[in-house]
Every structure is written in structure tokens, then in C-alpha cells.
Amino acid sequence: MQPSLASIRERARVLLDGICRVCPVCDGWRCPSGVPGMGGIGTGAAFRNNIAALAAWQVNMRVLHDHKDQDLSLRLFGKRLAFPILGAAVAGARVNFQGRVSEEELARAFVLGAVEAGSLAFTGDGPLPELMDAGLKAIKAVGGRGIPVIKPWEDMEIMALIRRAEDAGAVAVGIDVDAAGLVNMTRAGQLVEPKTVEQIAKIAGATSLPLILKGVMTVADAEAAVEGGATAIVVSNHGGRALDHTPGTAAVLPEIAAAVGDKIIVLADGGVRSGVDVLKMLALGARAVLVGRPLAVAAIGGGAVGVRLQLEALADDLAVAMRLTGCGDLNDVSKGLLRPIHN
Template structure:
């Protein structure tokens, strides 16, 4: 098995030939119509916007301070995590990766690799049962160290899948509400739909697990999630794979976090490629981040060991970024570490919407 990230990426490049270029900078420019595959939907603008929104912020270098030791640990959904970086849900190996990795192997790589690194990974759902089955089996096999993400199906189907998540020992369960328009589900004859506040409330009451809503991109939807009793949200545009021309998540995260961040847990994904990107998302109001494409490449090229190595590399990079911005622990990270074109907006939103 490859022993370093360079060899893992090279192995993944060979396995993914014709699907993903495994670019040195994963920014969507060479795969604008890669669905199925690794790219964004339509023009790929939403994928690229995630990268651009993060790049619009710069980081203030600070080295005259006493924060010599960096503590990246936190508790999330009752779990002790080594760092605030989780695996995002990546599924559909038969379609997206043309079967070059079995669904069960993909799910296990994410869940087991994240667990061994001291974190959690999400698992996916889709039009064929093997996707949700593989994820739940991987979670059960890792002692419950994973979060299943369920499509916004009919409520009775969601409850049935939540029961299976409970049985697998999952610490939380998620619904990727931004999958309400996915054609691969409707073409397979499976209903996916937008959810009302009343529906979310019914689902939240139907389980003792924290309910996470993934795919929140506006303050209005974030407040609706609060009203529905969600325990957490993920600010996400589905990796640019749901709706073309949506903004990058880092552009909308500050307003959402300021509006609801005291009422539920705010997570974020979209374009995170380095520990500095993690730092930026945390400074903008996220409690933790989810990472998808880099871990998918690591899983293809190195299995669970590859995922573990990629997560640990991101965490190491985050620790350096924290030290060089004067942050000793996650609680020190705030808007003061940032500069850039959105900074005045961030500060104004944090001071007004949070009131």
C-alpha cells in the first residue's frame, strides 16, 4: 500500500483515468461537467465558486504571541475528535468511479480511515440500496464512528433509514436536503422533495439522534432548520453538484453562522483543500468542516490508510496555520485571523445578525 500522499495520488490518477485528472489544484477547471464523476453540475460554476470564495480571504500572519502549543481537539455529537475535519459523504462508486472501487470498499475507506485518524466520516445514499447499505455496514464495523447522510426521501422512508442508523450505532444522522432535485433519484422512481419546517420537526422528534440538515445556503433556510428542531446544519452547495451558479459556501457562511450559530451547530464544506482553508471556514463561523474530493482521491489511491493520511496532513497544516495566526485552540479562531474582500461584511454580520 502507498506510504505517502504523493504515491497515493499517483495510484489514484491511474485508477481514475478518464474520470478525474487528480489535478495539483482541485478547483473544477478541468472537469466542469463531471456529473457523474468528480466535477460540478452544468457549467461547473458552483464548484469553482467554492474555491474562489475561500481564496477571496487572506490570513493575517501573527508570530509575536504566547500560543506555542496548538490544541485541535473538540467534542461533536457526543464524540471526542482529534481535529475539526470530517469526511464528507461520497458514494455511488459504480456510477461516479465506473466501478473501479466497490461501494463497500469506498465506504469502509472513508469511515475506517477517519476513525483511525480520530475523526468521523459521513456516508451516502442514492438510487440503489447498496449505497446506504455499504455506509451503514461501514459505520457498524467501525463501532459507530460515522454519520449516514440520507436523501430527502418520503418521511416514512427516512424514518426507516434512521432506525437502521440507530442500530448501527451512529452518533448522529443527516439529510442532504439540497438533493431535493437530483435527477438520478427521480429517474430511478424514487421521490426526493423539499421539506417543510413541520416535516423536519416530525423527523427530529422521531429519533433520539441529533438531526443534521446538509445543504443550507441561506439565512432563511438556516432559521427554518432551527424552527424544525435540527441539531446542526452543514452550509454546503453539494460540492457544486446540485444547482449551477450557486455562490461559494465561504461567501454565505458568515451571515448564516451569525444568525443561528448559538442555536445549533454550524458545519461547512465546499472547496476545502488545506489546513489554511479549514482555518478560514472556522474563522467564518463553522464549528468543523467536511472534506470530500481530496478524501475520495485518497480512498481510491490508498484505502483507509490513505484517508487517514490525508486527514492527518490537513490537521497538521491546520496546526501550523493556527500557530502562525496566534491561535492556541479552536476557540481562539475568529474573524481577526482574516483579511480580504469580504472582511467588512463578515464583521458587520457578526455584530448585527448575532444580536
């Protein structure tokens, strides 16, 4: 008998006792811990800003139309996906989840669950080699349908890890450039650094894999990514875990998409909790979105099955939201669906 999302969340609540309360609304207000853990950095403002930035937009309902069936599919990085919702890179099981799930179990749940749902998941990196090892193993096990994200190490180390990603058959490779000052990394004495356009260009030119830069929050950085030859960016503040008091991603996404959207693939994450949130991100300029904390809860409570069920639930919710806003497919989604809330 297939478990329900409710039972999966209840099991996760027990397993994550003292780490995450698995709140009915995951908005950062009650997190008992920040970094490491599931919360945000410092005051947690950046995490909460992600939620607030999405809440600042309302959705215009439109129900007199002929779009009776919704097509959520898209092509991304050479793969056909069932819907524009991907698993974000969540790693560091020993540190963030106090070893209550192994790194291999976490990576496998994200990657396999996403593949079974018809999508893709990103995998993570960090101060312990087991993070990258587990991600690449999970990706290789599903024929390469996954995207490893590498920390901004020194260039030679990045290239060595990209070669491993190529060997695993990954569909793309990422660098989470906003990890240049992550607390977990600095506490571990690991050397990570900001990257110049020239460094990005050298890395992009040395691999046939699409290069994704994750952690772009300004037009200037987005334009630098284009200049450096990246294939895609992820508009992201690292789930509010990199720098305190950054704006929510939905607040900066429209200006970034307007500046570079035709030159590079724009993805986004941060605070997505429902299909309506997905619709908002798409309307604001994202090609697809990444989801982190909800999938982490699903993975810990239900493994790959939990991740699949959570992704499918988000996709079902998105389909309803599209039907009730007059959208037949993703090409119909535009900023005209949204109405800003003016305080």
C-alpha cells in the first residue's frame, strides 16, 4: 500500500525531532536551528523574505476559456520533463540532519524520486567528500538523469569534479557560486572563493556539459553569467542560508529575467511550497523552479517514494492553478497572470 504524504510528513517529524518541526507552513518563523540545520542564516530574514516575496503577488483567476487540458511538460538540458519542478540540491546529512539519514539515502531519494516523477534533481557538495560521492553515485544509477552542484573551490578542483560528473553521465553540472562564504564551509576550513567572468568562461569552455550558476541575485551577476558562457542561472539566495537580509528571490526575479531571459536559461528557487507558488515563479520569468525543504522532508519521511509523491502533488496543484488562470501550457504563463499587492 502506497503511503500518503500526510503519513510521510508525520514520520519525518519524528525523525527530525529537534531539527525541524515539519510545520504545516514552512516559512522560517519557528525553525529551532539555523545553519547547520534546516533554518536560515543569522536572523533567518533571508529565508522568510523568500516566502514574503511570493506572497506579495496575487493571482488573477480566469475561467471562461477553452483550455480544458493542461500540458506541463517542457524540454530542459536536452531532456523532456513532465513538469517544470525540479529537486534542489539538499546535502550534508551528517551535519544538517545529525546523521538520522545517510548521505547516500538522501541523494538516492532525491534523484530516484525525481526521475520516477518525470523530472530531475540537483545533488550537493560540501566539506565532506561523501556529499559529492553520494550524489554522483545516485546520478550514475539512474543513467545520468541528475545535476551535481559543485562548491566554488579553486578552479582545478572544480574541473576534477566536472570530469567525474561527465563520467557519471550527468545531464548538466552546476556551481553554487553563492557558497563562496557559507558558514559550513568556513567552519570546516575549506577554501571556496568568488569567481570572475574569466574563470567562469574557462570552466564553461572546458566541458561539453551545460554549466549552471546557482546563487544569482542581481542583474549584474546574471549578465556576468551570460558573458562567461554559462547555459543557465538559478536565481537563488541559497534558501536564505548564505547571507542574512537578502531579498526574496521572487522580488529580484523579474528584473533579472527581463535583462537576460533571452540569452540564458533562468531557473529560480526559494520559498516554493505549492503549485500556485510555481505558477508565480514562472510568471515572473523562470523557465522552471527548484524545491528544497519540502522535498527534504519527503525524502526523510518516505525516501524516493516520498520525493515522487511530493513532486507529483506540486505538479497536480500547478495544473489546477493553470486551469483556473486560463493557461493550457507553459507558453501561456506570463506576468499578466499576477497582480502585485500594494501596501
